[in-house]
Amino acid sequence: MERHLDVELRHLQERLLTMASLVEGSIGRAIHALVSREAPLAQQVVHSDEPINMAEIDIDELCLKMTALYHPEATDLRFIMMAFKINNDLERIGDLAVNIAERTLELLKEPLLKPLIDIPRMATVAQGMVKDSLDAFVKRDAELARAVCRRDDEVDRLNDQVFRELLTCMLQDPRSIERAVELILIGRHLERIADHATNIAEDVVYLVQGRTIKHHVAGE
16 A cells, blocks of 8 residues: 555655756756847746746745655655755756846847857756756666766866856957856856756765765766
């Protein structure tokens, strides 16, 4: 006979995946708006943040209710703890998608500073990390989660490259400073999205194997 807690755990995962779908949609639209220079799409991202915030609150409350009501132990407790943390990371990723959209709206006030090459590459890697970290969560796939963690360095390298190129632009032409700063901020937002995807992946490894791998993935 199925436990009430099992039903609630399944419901919790479904709620998390629904929120994840909202967040992934926001990231995709934010990047598309940046690359295609579409102001209405960027505005749509900005206005879509509230459902994500409300979902975070609902999931937090569900985690607390389940903990108080069922006194879960062992793997059940670990799942609820990880769901609580993943929920927070997803909400932060949603906020960062909004930040990218807001920066895009500022950039659209001026001509394009330079062709966007490395930033879309960063976006592709970061989006893939978010998707794969969530797939790892659904499948309880610790190896996929570890692979996500290892890709974080690639985003960091691309971000450093973006920063150096834009710094050169600013030194060569002070008129480019405002636009360059907006692009630097977008790079940082993408780097933070990758960091949150890494957090989710680390939580998946802990959920599946009961091992904390933070700061140790590269050496394993």
